[in-house]
Amino acid sequence: MRWVRYIAIAIVNAFGVVIGIIWVAVPATVAQPSLNYQLAITPRQSEGETPQSLPELYKLRDRLKVQLDNLAKTPDSAPFSLELWKSAIHRQQSQTLTQQLQNVQSQIQIEERAKYNWDDAAKFAAQAVLIGRTSNPSSTTWEQSQRLWQIAINTLRLIPHGSFLAEGAIDKTIEYQGNLSVATYEMQVARSVEKVRAEEEEIRERARKEQEKKEFARREIERKEQEKKDRARKELERQEFQRQELARKELEKKELEKQELARQELEKQELARQELEKQELARQELARQELEKQELARQELARQELEKQELQRQELAKQELERQELERNQQATSQPTPESTATPTPAPVTPAASPPNFFFAGDTNRDGQINEQDEEGKEQWSLSKGALILFNDRNNDRGKIPTWKQTKVSAPRRAAMLSQVNLTLSENFKTSQLFLTADSIASPHISVFQKTGDGWQPVDISGAKPLVFSTDIVLGVEAKQFADRNWNGTVNLKATAQNNGQEIASTTIKMGVSPWMIPPNTAPVTEVQVSDRGSVNSEFISQLKQAVEPTGARVKIIQGDRTWMQDTQKNGYVQLPEESEIRQFNVALKSNSDLEKNPPIKSTQNRDWKVVKIGNPRSLDPVSQWSDGYGNLQVTPPIPGHPMGRVYYGNSGNASFNPEVLDFIQAQRIQGPPVDIDTSWLLTRQVDEIINFIPTQTPGQYVMAIASPEAGVKLLEELEGRGYGDVTINRGLSTQTTVSAALQNRALIQHNLYLQNQKLNPIIEKLKREFSLGDDQIIQVPVMFGYSGYAWWPNMVNSVPVNGKLLVSNPRGPMIEGVDYTQERLRQLLLPAGVSVSFLDDRYYQELKGNVQSATNTVRKPEDRPFWQSLPNN
Numbered sequence: 001m002r003w004v005r006y007i008a009i010a011i012v013n014a015f016g017v018v019i020g021i022i023w024v025a026v027p028a029t030v031a032q033p034s035l036n037y038q039l040a041i042t043p044r045q046s047e048g049e050t051p052q053s054l055p056e057l058y059k060l061r062d063r064l065k066v067q068l069d070n071l072a073k074t075p076d077s078a079p080f081s082l083e084l085w086k087s088a089i090h091r092q093q094s095q096t097l098t099q100q101l102q103n104v105q106s107q108i109q110i111e112e113r114a115k116y117n118w119d120d121a122a123k124f125a126a127q128a129v130l131i132g133r134t135s136n137p138s139s140t141t142w143e144q145s146q147r148l149w150q151i152a153i154n155t156l157r158l159i160p161h162g163s164f165l166a167e168g169a170i171d172k173t174i175e176y177q178g179n180l181s182v183a184t185y186e187m188q189v190a191r192s193v194e195k196v197r198a199e200e201e202e203i204r205e206r207a208r209k210e211q212e213k214k215e216f217a218r219r220e221i222e223r224k225e226q227e228k229k230d231r232a233r234k235e236l237e238r239q240e241f242q243r244q245e246l247a248r249k250e251l252e253k254k255e256l257e258k259q260e261l262a263r264q265e266l267e268k269q270e271l272a273r274q275e276l277e278k279q280e281l282a283r284q285e286l287a288r289q290e291l292e293k294q295e296l297a298r299q300e301l302a303r304q305e306l307e308k309q310e311l312q313r314q315e316l317a318k319q320e321l322e323r324q325e326l327e328r329n330q331q332a333t334s335q336p337t338p339e340s341t342a343t344p345t346p347a348p349v350t351p352a353a354s355p356p357n358f359f360f361a362g363d364t365n366r367d368g369q370i371n372e373q374d375e376e377g378k379e380q381w382s383l384s385k386g387a388l389i390l391f392n393d394r395n396n397d398r399g400k401i402p403t404w405k406q407t408k409v410s411a412p413r414r415a416a417m418l419s420q421v422n423l424t425l426s427e428n429f430k431t432s433q434l435f436l437t438a439d440s441i442a443s444p445h446i447s448v449f450q451k452t453g454d455g456w457q458p459v460d461i462s463g464a465k466p467l468v469f470s471t472d473i474v475l476g477v478e479a480k481q482f483a484d485r486n487w488n489g490t491v492n493l494k495a496t497a498q499n500n501g502q503e504i505a506s507t508t509i510k511m512g513v514s515p516w517m518i519p520p521n522t523a524p525v526t527e528v529q530v531s532d533r534g535s536v537n538s539e540f541i542s543q544l545k546q547a548v549e550p551t552g553a554r555v556k557i558i559q560g561d562r563t564w565m566q567d568t569q570k571n572g573y574v575q576l577p578e579e580s581e582i583r584q585f586n587v588a589l590k591s592n593s594d595l596e597k598n599p600p601i602k603s604t605q606n607r608d609w610k611v612v613k614i615g616n617p618r619s620l621d622p623v624s625q626w627s628d629g630y631g632n633l634q635v636t637p638p639i640p641g642h643p644m645g646r647v648y649y650g651n652s653g654n655a656s657f658n659p660e661v662l663d664f665i666q667a668q669r670i671q672g673p674p675v676d677i678d679t680s681w682l683l684t685r686q687v688d689e690i691i692n693f694i695p696t697q698t699p700g701q702y703v704m705a706i707a708s709p710e711a712g713v714k715l716l717e718e719l720e721g722r723g724y725g726d727v728t729i730n731r732g733l734s735t736q737t738t739v740s741a742a743l744q745n746r747a748l749i750q751h752n753l754y755l756q757n758q759k760l761n762p763i764i765e766k767l768k769r770e771f772s773l774g775d776d777q778i779i780q781v782p783v784m785f786g787y788s789g790y791a792w793w794p795n796m797v798n799s800v801p802v803n804g805k806l807l808v809s810n811p812r813g814p815m816i817e818g819v820d821y822t823q824e825r826l827r828q829l830l831l832p833a834g835v836s837v838s839f840l841d842d843r844y845y846q847e848l849k850g851n852v853q854s855a856t857n858t859v860r861k862p863e864d865r866p867f868w869q870s871l872p873n874n
Contacts, residue, residue: 053164054111057104064101071097114163117155121169124152125176132183139194142187149180357426358505360495362387362419362477366868368579370422381490381510383670384868388514389446389491390576391587392417392478393612415456416583418449418476419511419576423495425471432497432504434473437463442491449476463496479513482612485663489513514574515668516587517867518635520645522695522702523860525553525802530856531562537844537855544807544856547838551803564850565857566688567591567629569611573862584862585610589661591630592617615660624655624685631854632657632679632686635671637693637702640772643870644863647671648770650679650687670867675770681759683789688853690760691767692797694779694806697834704773706764707797708780709752715782715825716743719814727814729822730793734847735786739814748792752784779829782822790849794842796826798851800858806830809851810839 051057071094128148134141153176159169364374364387377385423434436448438461448459450467451474459467459475467473483489490512497505528548530541545555562568570589575582587610618628626632627650635645647665649657656662656676666672677687690707716739719727725740743749767773784792791798794809801807813822823839830837845855863870 051104051107054108054115057108057111061101061104061108064097064104068094068097068101110160111163111165114159114165114169117158118165118169121152121155121172121176124148124155125179128152128179128183132186137186137190139187139190142183142190146180146183146187149176149183152176153180357428358495358497358507359422359424360507360509362421362509362511363577364509366577366866368577370420378509379492381512383512383515384871387419387421387509387511388576389419389477389479389511390417390514390585391480391482391516391574391610391612393480393610415451415476417585418456418478421475421477421493421509421511423467423473423475425473425497427471429471429497429505430469432469432499433466434469435463435466435496435498436461436475437494437496439492441487445480445487446491447478447480448493449478450474451476461493477511481513482516482664483513483667483669484614485660485667489515489667514576515670515867516572516574516589516664517644517668517671517862518570518572518633518647519860519862520635520637521693521801521860522637523863525551525858525860527554527556527859528800528802528856529556529558529565529858531565532557532559533563533844537842540840540842540844540855543838543840547805547807547840548802551805553802563845563848564629564631564854566631566854567626568857570630570633571857571859575862575866577866582864582866586859586862587612589614589630592628592658614664615658618655618658620655623683624652626683627652627655627679627685628658628661629684629686631684631688633661633665634688634691636771637695638700638870641872642671643872644670644867646675646771648675648677648687648691650682650685651676652680652682652685653678654680655685670871675766677763677766678759681755681789682785683849684854686854689791689795689798690763692799692801692853694799694801694830694833694835695804697804701833703777703779703830703833704767704771705779705781705797705799706760706767707783707785707795708756708760709784710756710760711780711782712784712792713749713752715822719816719821724814724816724821727816729812729814731812731815732843733793733812735792748784748787751787755785779833781829782825791846791851793822794846795851796822798853800853800856802858805836805838807852807856808837808839809842809846812843 051060071090125148128145131137131141131145131148137145153173156169156173156176159165163169359372359375361370361374361378363370364376364378364385366385366388367373374387378387380386425432425434436459438446438448443461446461448461449456450459452468456476457468477491477493479489481487490510492508492510494506494508496503525548528544530544531537532541541555541557548555558565568591572587572589574585574587576585577583590611590613592613592615618625620627632650633647634649635647636642637645639646649662651657662674665674677691679685679687679690682689692705693702694705695702716729719725719739720743725743726738728736728738729742730736764778768775768778781797783795783797786792793813794811796808796811799806799808808826811820811822811826813820813825815821820839823837827837840852842852842855845851
């Protein structure tokens, strides 16, 4: 019986398991509409507890897990008779809970997937709405919106029917279907509009082409008509030319006949005139001889009369001296009486014209000494002969009033800056007063000092106050300014001796200011000056030092708001003779720009350094203002007729270089007249952009480098012909491009060829004529210019010769087999001259439209030979 009971329990348990399996829920989806979903309900779970949301499913899953855990912990302590039955029941409960837990987890996965699809559909719908709100949407826009609405609908359809979101998905699908229809409709409308517009555009295009065809036909007809007219006109012109040519030849024939007759008549008249002249000359010669005879007789009579008068004067003077001597003897031996004490009337004293015992002269022969040899020609002055005065502007260009306009004269700080003049007298002048006067034109421009026991004292040169008397007077003369448009730089100094208001002796000397001169680029360099622009040009300064310092020159870095050092001042010099050597003084012309912003630059290597400003600032437009920069004032090396070189400058037409400075150069009479060069086509208007004189290895020889746009174009054509059209030029610059691209820019190429033909070629011919240059002295350096006149790649002409080395801008040319092709071309051009070239990275200055010479300034050694020994008349 016990075994029967066990079998019954087993059968019941088996039946429950089968029933549980049959009622396991299967999720239903749109893709599987035949499946139905239902949760099996345990005896402890009523119908009202069925989950209605995903969070409730999570709670149900957690509860089932707890129940399974508790069931696993329940001990099995029943008697053996009940053991099998309870074990079966326990196993059945465990299986049922496990199955329910699996069903819940499956439902959770379905709900999570449904929520994910719901969120994706909402995102696609939001994108579709955003696209649909675009202003003036096109058919493509509406097509995108349509596609997104369709994707959103398809995503909603992936939500299973049995999901909690199924009903909401159906509502959303219906809503999205409506929006899809709207998007589809708008897309069709947009396509229709676009089609209409395309058709209209096609119609307009056809009409335009038809119009162009008609216009072309009309122009072709006009062209043919014009050609016909031109042929007719040319034929008429040819016929007219032939007629005129025949008439001209006829007139020429008649004119030649007329000229021949006139020539014969003139020859006849010339023979008659020559005969008359011959007779007249013979008559005049007879008359001249007769006049000479009469003049000799008259001069002899006059000489005899003068001798007679001189003998009478001497006799009277002798008698007067005897009388005075007799009177003195009588006064010494007898008691004075009113008659004897009466003052005798003195005899008139004839002034002495520079007697031998009244020596007044400067260094007339310029040998550094003052002696009797300086008497000859002391009243005459020229660049070749005559005492020199040194310019000594003791204001150093800081005063508001020019030195020559100041009435107060202070003692000189350095006697070496004075030109010495000696006045040596005999003892006969001890009772005399000595005066010094200067001509009225020159007196405001000079100062004179007398050397006394108390130092150098100012001298009154108006003649109002006498000199401090001495038999050996030493005077010092200085000029307050150079010769300019208002004063020729010369002064007549007159020394006068007076007794009782009567002039008893006088003599005059003429002196002149030593002229200011510019050393050429071929002169040795002692100092190179460059502005400190910070880190932007630190590499340039480093390379500059490496190139300059081995030559014996130094690099001076200038602080301040300067960029273009070449424009700030022009460094020059003056010369003065000394006994053992020639004295050189550095004098710089300062720019008329703001002095506080750009104070004068003085070399630390020479204390004899002066700065002077010529003229006043001009109000020019921003482009023309560069015309006054001192980069626009240059000088050649010594050339025929100009042993100290000749000044040249850039003339931009409306605004040439400062006329006051040009007048100043002209007034020096030694490096002028200045030659003007057309620089109106250059951005900077400065002549150093296109011309430079470079010394060769042979002393006294030089070459002239000139910018050549044609050479620049040929260099590019040569590179393209060799297959290097794709190579980069202007590397690292704002104008970087390739060789072929540059050549394809026909406007740029034609512009540069125009500059060569219309600007540079005439300049070359003028330079050859004015500077006596031969073709073998001219080097045409390849360069190209932009439309506004700036160097398109770094300008190798704007370079600086420094003691046998040429500092040149790195042209950043095409790299061919590791070598800069443009650099190598310049080396080849300078090879016959033996010039060593150092290329500097001046990219900072190139982008500012300038290069090495514009960025630097130089202090150069003056000529060793005195200028007065170099002039042609010596």
